Amino acid sequence: MFSPAVDIAVVCAVALLTVAVIAALGYRLSRSQRDLGSDTERAAYAALHTATLASRHLRTGLTASGAGKAARHLRALLGCDTLILADAAAVLAWEGTMPDTPESRARLLAASGTVLENGRTRVFRGASLRALGFDDDGGGRQLLVCPLQVNRKTVGALAVFAPSVSAGLVRAANDVAGWVAAQMELAELDTSRTLLMEAEVRALRAQISPHFIYNSLNAIASYITTDPVRARELVVEFADFTRYSFRRSGNFTTVAEELESIDRYLLLERARFGERLKISLQIGPEILGTVIPFLSLQPLVENSVRHGLEAADGEGHITITASDAGSSAVITVEDNGVGMDPEYLRAVLAGHADGDHVGLRNVDVRLRQVYGEDHGLVIDTAPGAGTLITMRIPKSQPDHRT
Incomplete structure (x- = not known):
């Protein structure tokens, strides 16, 4: 049995502890109120x-x-x-x-x-x-x-x-x-942007039609009598390429699907250029599933062929890379062709100059519309120095479906 003095000491200790706990809670509550700011x-x-x-x-x-x-x-x-x-x-x-x-x-x-x-x-x-x-x-x-x-x-x-x-x-x-x-x-x-993207994709398809189709059919025709098997293979590749390019649904695709279409495109162009056209691919497998705007890579490769290599002498080299850069995928298309005047290129991308590079502006505008102004094309070029085109695509795109 405890003495009265001990009992009083225990009661006092409990009382002090209770006061301390209440004081601590009061302090925390008052601090949280200050952290939240005023009532307003x-x-x-x-x-x-x-x-x-x-x-x-x-x-x-x-x-x-x-x-x-x-x-x-x-x-x-x-x-x-x-x-x-x-x-x-x-x-x-x-x-x-x-x-x-x-x-x-x-x-x-x-x-x-x-x-x-x-x-x-x-x-x-x-x-x-x-x-x-x-x-x-x-x-x-x-x-x-x-x-x-x-x-x-x-x-x-x-x-x-x-x-x-x-x-x-x-x-x-x-x-x-x-x-x-x-x-x-x-x-x-948002709806207007979607409609604009669809209109710009249709414009790209219209651009592909006259030039590429004419050259491809001429190349196929040249093999009909000399190499019928090769001609049939090219017809199949041409059909697959046009089926992809003129598909009716979807404003987005994957890097893998776009590269597959580019492979068909380059196969048809090799029928014209032969061994003059050299292709190098450096593609990170983790990038293949990345979602990108439909027909955003093919126009860049076509620009390298049409405007970089057709006017150049000797072999034409095109290098396509796709690499992981943290939250983004970085894709480049580089050629050793004739290059472009940077001032003229700036005018083309700004929409202030007409010319055959409308595909570049089209892709640049669509990338900025979809991902923001910081995601347009980055183009390094000069007359006689070839062209390097870089695009940076966010890897996470939950709102975009192929």
């Missing part, structure tokens, strides 16, 4: 996080699926009773406590119709709200409808039901509507 800063961080969550669902534009998922976050952003997203034809998302019925959707479209016509925000309360038919199911709420304007055209509406529509809510809802419209513009820009 924390509110701003929360709003940005919510907007980020909503933006993921608007990447492809204002679709029913994306709007339905984004509306929940947008409602939280505004702190409103009910939030609706609609285009000119239909209600795409209805999120909140306001009853979602076919009748209420039809009434909402009638309300948004006036906003779509004049592109101005409108508040419905009292008589104007009852005129729409929201007399019983409105539950004392007021309705705010903001236009969604894309490229100066009103294409939809963001509507909010709230117990009272204040001036602050009007400003906030208009800002959110403007942000949604900006996401829609970005989605349209």
Whole structure:
């Protein structure tokens, strides 16, 4: 049995320990609050996080699926009773406590119709709200409808039901509507870039057609009587090359598929140049599966043959390399041909000069569109010094499929 003095000492020790623990917890909590910033800063961080969550669902534009998922976050952003997203034809998302019925959707479209016509925000309360038919199911709420304007055209509406529509809510809802419209513009820009890429691929195909097809058929014809077996082999290679080059689907391919097409292309060109054309390949096997824009390597090799070797005397050497460089794959095409004037090349890549090097500009533009301005072609050349073309491709491309 402990003495009273010992008991008191134990109680005091426990009390001191408890105070120390509470003090430590208080310090950590106060420190964490300081780390998070002021109340205003924390509110701003929360709003940005919510907007980020909503933006993921608007990447492809204002679709029913994306709007339905984004509306929940947008409602939280505004702190409103009910939030609706609609285009000119239909209600795409209805999120909140306001009853979602076919009748209420039809009434909402009638309300948004006036906003779509004049592109101005409108508040419905009292008589104007009852005129729409929201007399019983409105539950004392007021309705705010903001236009969604894309490229100066009103294409939809963001509507909010709230117990009272204040001036602050009007400003906030208009800002959110403007942000949604900006996401829609970005989605349209992505679509336009895709269409532009497809148009540029078609332009490359058109460039391949007249020059290469004419020369290939002439080369094949020259073997028909002297070497029929060789002629048949070239016909098969020509068919496989054109099938790949003129395929209808997919803006992307792999390094392996592009190299296979280039091999057929060079086989057909060797039928013309014979032993004058020498090819060297240095390809890292880990690069073969890397995704690249369709027809991005073949035009570079064709440039080396057409503009580097046709005008040169003696043997023409083309070296193609593909190597691992961390997060990127580095691919080069080098020739010992006649080279180009750097100033003229800059004008071609900038689109300020016409000429036979349109394939280089086409590839350069597409690489910048897909991967950013830092991923255009790097070209080292000078008259009489040959040409070295380098492209750097990110190895991880989850959004691109072959």
